[in-house]
Amino acid sequence: MYDFAIIGGGIVGLSTAMTLGKRYPDAQILILEKEGTWAFHQTGNNSGVIHSGVYYKPGSFKAKFCRDGATSMVQFCQEHNIDHEVCGKVIVATNEQELPRLENLYNRGLENGIKVKRITPEEVKEVEPHVKSVGGIRVYSTGIVNYKQVCLKYAEIIQKQGGDLRLNTKVLRIVPSGQIMVLETNNGNFETKFVINCAGLHSDRIAKLNNVDPKAKIVPFRGEYYELVPEKRYLVKTLIYPVPNPDFPFLGVHFTRMIDNSVHAGPNAVLSLKREGYTKTDFDLRDFAEVMTYPGFWKLAAKHADEGIKEIIRSFSKAAFVKSLQQLIPEIQAADVIPTHAGVRAQALMDDGKLVDDFLIIHGQNSINVCNAPSPAATSSLEIGKAIVAQIPEQSHLTCSVTA
Structure with missing residues (x-):
């Protein structure tokens, strides 16, 4: 019998499991991943950017998670000797018509508490000599990392916490049995008191298996x-972005x-x-x-x-x-x-x-379903894990660590 079962071994599922292990040191935690390796899909095929949060609507989960996540991700990489670099990026306007949108982006960055600076075309060339522009923004907190390495470290920490990590295990059905849920998989059945759905590309389907309508x-x-x-x-030299089309x-x-x-x-x-x-x-x-x-x-x-x-x-x-x-x-x-x-x-x-432009987290009976975790989910994974765990009802039968 498990206290928690996480479905999905991408960066959000692993971060959530790791955070759960810190909060409830004596909990029995299960992580199920249908592929043979961790971070096989979205996490393992993304651009490896530690995003700053400059694009996102002020006050949104995206903006807060990303700003805080950029800091916590760098700290995590430093603590665990994971290769990374805070190299910054430039966002450039390539014609005069884009300059008002560039200015809006600059102001949004300020609203989100990010260190940004307007730069001239000449200053753009000091950073990226081969770029042609009519103006730009320098964003200092953007970085790069290999998120597969981050996930492997998450998995290592979960294992040390006593978590049960199962690869090649696909959830086929979720059958309620009183207050317990039975996860029927291709590798046997697992009983759990609480399910956390972090299934990414299949998160809506897993939610429906658990009688939760994601409305999307x-x-x-x-x-x-x-x-x-x-x-x-x-x-x-670093990262070069255009002004996005709104x-x-x-x-x-x-x-x-x-x-x-x-x-x-x-x-x-x-x-x-x-x-x-x-x-x-x-x-x-x-x-x-x-x-x-x-x-x-x-x-x-x-x-x-x-x-x-x-x-x-x-x-x-x-x-x-x-x-x-x-x-x-x-x-x-x-x-x-x-x-x-x-x-x-x-x-x-x-x-x-x-x-759905922001994170979509839906509660079911004894379950939480992460039905939309868009970019910057990898950057924000530590913060998302904390937010998910904070939404789980207090488990009175488990010892809770106040330092989690």
Whole structure:
């Protein structure tokens, strides 16, 4: 019998388990992951950025979690000797029409308590010599890290706490039995008093298995990247972002120097035909049918039809992708970039076509369901774990540590 069972071994699930272990040192904690390694999906395929929180609406969970998370993530990496770097980034306007949006972004950064600075085109070139701009913002707290390494450290800490970590274990059904829930899996059944759903791309389905209506559906969007060839990595020193289009829910293609010194360019954002579809040919009939029959998707598609078509063109045309990169670094040529891995974003979408823009955490009977954990979930993972654990009703049968 377990006190808590966490479904999902990505960075949010592992952080939650680790925080639970600190709060309740004598609790029996189970972590179930259907894949053979931790952080296999969203966490293991993201850009590795420690985000600052400059983009997010002041007062939102995203803004608070990200600002605090950037600090706690760096502290965690320092404490556990995980490779990371607080290199900062520039957000640049490439034409005069973008300058008012850049100013709004600067003010938002100030409202969110982030160290930001307006910089001239000449000052942009001092940071990133190959960027063409009409102005920019320097964001100092942005960093880079390998989140797989972070997750492996989380898992190591959980194991030392006495947690039971189970890979290759997929939850098939959740059967209530009085105050106990039975998790039926491909590797046997597990009884638990409390369930925490951190299943990412499948979080809405797991919620429904537990008789919880998330009021939203996960729609998968694939982000495709190119990588600079080694001899062209000198073109990017840190991280370079465009001014985002406020009418489109994604940030636009940008350049990211990774912790291994490679440089990734992208992503675009296209509908994935499979929830775990990392290539253009990946297809799952159930996943595809769910999206195609969901009214919210068609409302979203109609609203963003023009931008959506551009994203699809970039997906199939390297020339179009490179042209978008040239808006930031004009000297980039097609021969300078090669395809690299893609990631899939689990985006919660409402029936009315509105994207769930913030974290969506829904309570059920003896359960908590994290039904939307968008970027910056990796950056914010330590803070999200604390917030989830703080929402769990006090467990009187367990010893609670006040230092957790």
